[in-house]
Amino acid sequence: MFKVTPIPIIEDNYAWLVQNQGQNLVFDPGEAAPVIDYLKANDLTLDFMFITHKHWDHVTGIAEVKAAFPDCVVYGTGHHDIPCRDIPLTGGETLEVLGLSWRVWHTPGHTLDHIVFYTETTDAENPSSPNIDNGIKTKPTQGHLFSGDNLFACGCGRMFEGTPEQFEASLASLVALPPSTKIYCTHEYTLANINFSLHIEPNNTYTLHRQDICTELRQQNLPTLPTTVADELKSNPFVRLDQPDVIRAAEHFSGQVLGKKAEVFAIIRKMKDGFQ
Ligand SMILES: [Zn+2]
Numbered sequence: 441m442f443k444v445t446p447i448p449i450i451e452d453n454y455a456w457l458v459q460n461q462g463q464n465l466v467f468d469p470g471e472a473a474p475v476i477d478y479l480k481a482n483d484l485t486l487d488f489m490f491i492t493h494k495h496w497d498h499v500t501g502i503a504e505v506k507a508a509f510p511d512c513v514v515y516g517t518g519h520h521d522i523p524c525r526d527i528p529l530t531g532g533e534t535l536e537v538l539g540l541s542w543r544v545w546h547t548p549g550h551t552l553d554h555i556v557f558y559t560e561t562t563d564a565e566n567p568s569s570p571n572i573d574n575g576i577k578t579k580p581t582q583g584h585l586f587s588g589d590n591l592f593a594c595g596c597g598r599m600f601e602g603t604p605e606q607f608e609a610s611l612a613s614l615v616a617l618p619p620s621t622k623i624y625c626t627h628e629y630t631l632a633n634i635n636f637s638l639h640i641e642p643n644n645t646y647t648l649h650r651q652d653i654c655t656e657l658r659q660q661n662l663p664t665l666p667t668t669v670a671d672e673l674k675s676n677p678f679v680r681l682d683q684p685d686v687i688r689a690a691e692h693f694s695g696q697v698l699g700k701k702a703e704v705f706a707i708i709r710k711m712k713d714g715f716q
Pocket residue numbers: 493495550589597
């Protein structure tokens with residue numbers, strides 16, 4: 441049974457735990473103790489770690505978690521700052537892990553080594569699934585994207601190393617996934633991101649609606665994640681670069697006429713960096 445659980449670490453990170461077919465995988469353990477404690481409290485072992493990029497808040501716990509679960513296989517980017525990595529990835533790979541097929545792709549922008557992981561689950565046994573069509577069984581699928589610090593709910597990571605062209609193309613490649621795709625990003629930044637999104641698109645009624653939902657979730661100390669591709673397409677200015685209000689905000693800030701999406705992206709990213 442496929443299950444995804446956020447394990448809160450550091451201040452506002454989640455180390456996502458994925459369980460399937462009796463095996464377990466953790467993403468980006470930037471801190472070891474909460475991950476080890478959760479696994480032990482639930483009588484689970486750890487079989488795999490997937491690491492999206494080199495930053496300290498994604499890699500600091502790897503060695504300690506590996507020491508607690510020495511058989512665990514660590515997949516990560518090829519960057520030398522990722523400790524204990526068994527299998528380096530550059531993007532373009534397909535991995536068979538937890539009985540699932542995972543696509544890995546390179547999404548530079550936040551860092552140059554950044555990769556993301558995508559898998560699809562099927563549930564042919566689900567009695568509510570419309571799985572009979574002219575006698576041919578179809579398998580409804582659900583996509584799951586683990587986006588690290590690339591695509592956030594209503595935002596994106598800071599542009600530390602990449603170019604606006606790279607980052608814009610990376611984000612566009614992620615929101616080209618099916619609209620129902622669930623997106624598990626690393627940070628609980630959603631409410632702050634929504635404030636900025638409403639600064640850019642004050643009349644976006646979907647973002648206002650989302651603000652209400654996410655405010656209520658945070659009041660109950662619940663995660664606002666996962667988000668979905670559909671939610672991001674409706675409310676995330678970083679993937680809405682062709683929308684009139686987004687272009688207008690960027691042109692007003694920069695005092696220039698902006699022709700390309702990457703130019704709009706660069707200005708919106710700069711505005712977010714200085715946004716209080
Ligand atoms: Zn990062």
